[in-house]
Amino acid sequence: DSGVTQTPKHLITATGQRVTLRCSPRSGDLSVYWYQQSLDQGLQFLIQYYNGEERAKGNILERFSAQQFPDLHSELNLSSLELGDSALYFCASSVAPGLGQPQHFGDGTRLSIL
Amino acid sequence: GEDVEQSLFLSVREGDSSVINCTYTDSSSTYLYWYKQEPGAGLQLLTYIFSNMDMKQDQRLTVLLNKKDKHLSLRIADTQTGDSAIYFCAESSRGSQGNLIFGKGTKLSVKP
Numbered sequence: 001d002s003g004v005t006q007t008p009k010h011l012i013t014a015t016g017q018r019v020t021l022r023c024s025p026r027s028g029d030l031s032v033y034w035y036q037q038s039l040d041q042g043l044q045f046l047i048q049y050y051n052g053e054e055r056a057k058g059n060i061l062e063r064f065s066a067q068q069f070p071d072l073h074s075e076l077n078l079s080s081l082e083l084g085d086s087a088l089y090f091c092a093s094s095v096a097p098g099l100g101q102p103q104h105f106g107d108g109t110r111l112s113i114l
Numbered sequence: 115g116e117d118v119e120q121s122l123f124l125s126v127r128e129g130d131s132s133v134i135n136c137t138y139t140d141s142s143s144t145y146l147y148w149y150k151q152e153p154g155a156g157l158q159l160l161t162y163i164f165s166n167m168d169m170k171q172d173q174r175l176t177v178l179l180n181k182k183d184k185h186l187s188l189r190i191a192d193t194q195t196g197d198s199a200i201y202f203c204a205e206s207s208r209g210s211q212g213n214l215i216f217g218k219g220t221k222l223s224v225k226p
Contacts, residue, residue: 002156033213043202043216056211090156098212099144100164107156 003027004106006091012112018079021109025072025093031055032074033094033103034066038087049074050097078111086113120203120217127225132190134220136203139184145206146179147214148188152199160188160201190222198224 003026011019025032034046036059045058049068060066063081068074078085088110092103117139126132138146144165149157163170163177163186170177176189190197200221204214 002158004156035214042218043204043214045213045215048211048213056213058213092157092214099206099208101212102147102159102162103214104159105149105157 002104002106004091004093004104006089006106006109008109009107010110010112012114013081014114015081015083017081018077019081019111021076021078021089021091021111023074023076023091023093023106025074025091026104029093029095029104030072031094031097031101032068032072033092034060034074034076035090035092035105036087037090037108043090046076048097055097081113083113086111118203118205118215118217120201120220122218123221123223125223125225126193128193128195130193132193132197132222132224134188134190134201134203134222136186136188136217137184138186138203138205138215140205140207140215141184142207144208146177146186147204147206148175148177149202149204149216150199151202151219157202193222193224195224195226198222 005024031050046060048056066076088108090108092105094101147162148160174191178187200219202219203217
């Protein structure tokens with residue numbers, strides 16, 4: 001058990017809808033990261049937060065947004081969903097951002113768009 | 115830009131050693147990681163190495179780093195059926211602002 005909690009484990013929804021994925025980092029970790037895992041793109045970094053502030057953005061679509069709350073949990077919002085958004089979404093956390101800070105991953109949320 | 119390459123499949127017999135290879139391109143990479151993903155599960159951090167090191171050993175796992183060739187390997191001694199999983203190599207560099215760039219993963223199959 002990594003200590004990173006993601007809910008829900010599975011989400012099934014339709015095109016055009018909006019969903020929210022939730023992540024609670026390990027106790028003591030201030031940085032949260034979101035990654036997307038799909039068959040064609042592999043594992044890709046989406047966005048990073050540190051102590052409530054956005055720190056870095058990767059290949060995140062404009063239809064997607066995220067935030068980190070004062071209690072350090074984070075939410076990833078996906079809107080106007082398309083079939084291609086079907087993927088496994090991982091949250092990871094680390095003590096602090098930057099090099100040499102190992103990231104610990106949750107079990108992911110599997111999103112299926114019908 | 116950064117890129118991480120891995121072979122896609124590896125098959126070994128139980129009790130043998132497994133060697134999973136990875137190459138990376140970012141010369142400023144400073145940390146390199148190995149993660150394990152079992153079916154239906156998340157990514158488990160196995161080990162990581164700082165780029166000024168050549169080798170790191172942790173129980174059955176040995177990581178070798180050839181910085182000149184930008185080549186990283188993970189050796190699993192006495193491979194067991196429970197080691198069957200997908201193994202991901204990842205790099206973290208100044209270019210990626212510390213975020214992880216992953217390879218596509220190597221699926222390790224262990225035959226009894």
